[in-house]
Amino acid sequence: MSEACKVSAERRGDVAILRTDGYINNQGGEEIAREAYAQLESGARALVLNLEKTRIVNSIGISILIEVLEKVMDRKGMLAFCGLTPTIDKTFRIMGLAQYAEIYPTQEDALRGVNPQPA
């Protein structure tokens, strides 16, 4: 199915950038969680979730993102989102995700946000 979510990861020091492409439903959320946990296990301190290529999500998918957020907070790490459509942004705010994770317009902004000292 064309909407199945693909997740790719890139590591820059202790920051992991996860890029999604497609529908974030339960499978999409689990795909993201799997990759996020692998990155945390291998020492990532901050996760940047770039949702630029995702135009639709559902609340099951987002609930899995809340689990990821919780795990990151348990480890005193950071989670930042970027590339949200206005509707996904609004939905994250409705759910209060924006109080615990930062939301940035672009990936560059997000990287600066999780990594304030010059790289």
Added chain:
Amino acid sequence: MSEACKVSAERRGDVAILRTDGYINNQGGEEIAREAYAQLESGARALVLNLEKTRIVNSIGISILIEVLEKVMDRKGMLAFCGLTPTIDKTFRIMGLAQYAEIYPTQEDALRGVNPQPA
């Protein structure tokens, strides 16, 4: 309605370039015909129809394009199409339009086609 076809025209000497944007149904076809006839009246010898921004047509719209083609042929003029999607291209060939009007990939090709001598 978002699909309503817009037609814009540009004149280069005795060649008129008509660009469509949207659905070529009866209204869209009539819009094109109106502009095409105005160009012929004011001395255009060749018409280039750039359909780059049209993703869907119907047979009523195309039947109006056949009328335009007929009028152009009556005046010993030329009609060239460019920017067709593979499906619109196929449909024009099914209808035999391709035997009487040239079909080019790009506008540049079409302009060269109707204007073989250096401009």
Added chain:
Amino acid sequence: MSQGGSAPPGLAGAREVSMTIPVAPEMEIVATAQAAALGEYIAMARDKIDEVKLALVEACINAFEHADCRDEQLHLTFRLGREPKGREWLEVEVLDKGRGFDSSRVEPPSIEKSFAGHRKRGWGLQIIRSLMDEVEITSGGGGTRILMRKYK
């Protein structure tokens, strides 16, 4: 709700599209194509269309997950209308012939409760109510009907 009074003559009943989708994974995405097409038909802004699509996805997956539909189908109706001398709207009705539920007894979710408990879910109705301008839920033994409207 009434049809917009401004439909041209000869278009009586012309502003309603109904469809039936199977209870199956990702069929909610297929349904959103219809919402988008009708939103575009009235030239609704893209972000508003996206909001309708997301609300529709939530209504569909609720029925898929919770309703246990006897007919294994979801019945959708899309209506276009206009307030008297007012704004145009797109209305989406999602009807399932499932077990029904009492929406007044659904506890509102919060992210803090999500963190504390193991249940991160429970956001669907909240999202629907926040993204749409008007929402009406009717539920009982015959099933559930969610009627939601977005103004252009």
Added chain:
Amino acid sequence: MSQGGSAPPGLAGAREVSMTIPVAPEMEIVATAQAAALGEYIAMARDKIDEVKLALVEACINAFEHADCRDEQLHLTFRLGREPKGREWLEVEVLDKGRGFDSSRVEPPSIEKSFAGHRKRGWGLQIIRSLMDEVEITSGGGGTRILMRKYK
């Protein structure tokens, strides 16, 4: 035609979406959104989806123009299936409860006839037959049913 035998268990009847659209201008475009969504669902190539969309447009406008539908509606059914051990397909059925016609008596069009005569029309069925892989037309006093199939 039978449902593809390869649908996962629990998806019985899961591969059919039906919809009703009003007889009204540009509703054929709204209908194509559904064909596209289902084509994408089985990852059909974009050009093939475009061909299904154009054939569907032609079937719809034929019914709008010629059928004089009693119920002022068009009934569409989209089916996904697979040949035994074979290719997947998308099938579109367009049903009108109109006056019907005898498709065997429709004269094939040609561009030369178009030039000669004043009638440039008459291309719809030809386009449908050329763009789809299989086409079946059943028509009578009860209306017209066009069943068309495209392989992935």
